[in-house]
Amino acid sequence: MTVSRYALALLAGLAMAGAALPSTVLAEDFQPKEKGTLMLNVRLTDVDPKAGNDILTAANVDTGLNAEVSSSVMPTIGLTYFMTDNLALEVIAGTTKHKISASGLPVADTWVLPPVVALQYHFNPKGRVSPYVGAGVNYMLFYGTEDKTGFKSTKVDNGFGYALQAGADVAIKGPWSLNVDVKKIYFETDATTTLKPATKLHSKVDLDPWVLSVGFGYRF
Template identity: 45%
Template sequence: MMTNSARYLRWIAGAGAVFFACGAMAADLKPAASAPAVAKDADAGSSPWQIRVRGLGVITNDSGSVTGVPGSDLSYSDTVVPELDISYYFTDNIAAELILGTTYANIKEDGVLGIPVGKTWLLPPTVTLQYHFTDFGAFKPYVGAGVNYSLFYNQSEKAGFHNLDLDNHFGIALQAGFDYMIDQHWGVNFDVKKIFLKTSWSADHDVLGPLSGKAKLDPWLIGTGVTYRF
């Protein structure tokens, strides 16, 4: 019959065996491998702000009239000017763009009278709402539509004319273009806009007296330049 001392020794020996077995199992266990870091999307965290600087060709529609003069017509000079636009992206696809620039037009009665009238400067701030296509990699085309408000200023008259004045006027703008992004921030841009702009004009002439009519400019704005996304 086993004595109490023998039972205690047997119990201690069994507990020690279990302890060392558990220690060996713990030593064999390897720490769980940490999950690989997920690469950050190159576009993630980029600013919603973007600017573009373009060289812009302004090509007008030569159309207009002198009230009460049958066969009259107006023509306007085409120009090349700098343009700045500022865009804000609400989502990857939807953006608003503010287009800033100024240009001038030489005005000529190009019908029965055939005489130069004068020159006016034009500030046409334009806001468009755009849809950007995002399925073509670095090539990012877009379309847009918006409103233009044309401010005519600093008018000057040719000989015989006085008090040349053109009314400020709202117009509708349509737009299409694309950015080709070289990297996350820099790209090149090509853009075409059509502004539907018709306004009233008036002037005094030394011989013909007061003159007035309609000036339909409807310019095409064709530009190319550099894009920077913050």
């Protein structure tokens, strides 16, 4: 299944979940989104980078290898504050571990902390099913890098990117809701590996990950 189909499947799954809620649950009151609402979302998130860029020598000679970065599934949290009934600001935080390889050859394992701050527009804040779109910025912070297969060191540069977002909330009962969220993050970085002895390879890596999440929300 491609990423785009996976994203559509998540959105469709949430819609079906809302439609499948028992009538006794649907009859219960729920807390709408409105100005001043603070919302906490706890999600299970799949971060799926693109990568695939060429790996070059220090003299910019193509090695014939490609930089690859694995996907990772981890829990994340998002905190949203509604400035108006429709406009909200969300801060998303979490950390994921990824395997870096060169055309299948293990290079390093690294952790990344990619907080995102997004301005959102919620189309139906008073409704039980409430979709939204958003756009914002993120910062990629790489840490805890562990080198593999005899490499001396691997360094991935930190930096800023930007994000586009779409999602929906389905209210369940009171302050609780189901949430599905899809983000596309655009981020380019430089990765440098120092071999033994003192031979360097580098690659400009377009990570551009899809970030696909499902979880539960609580409205304060």
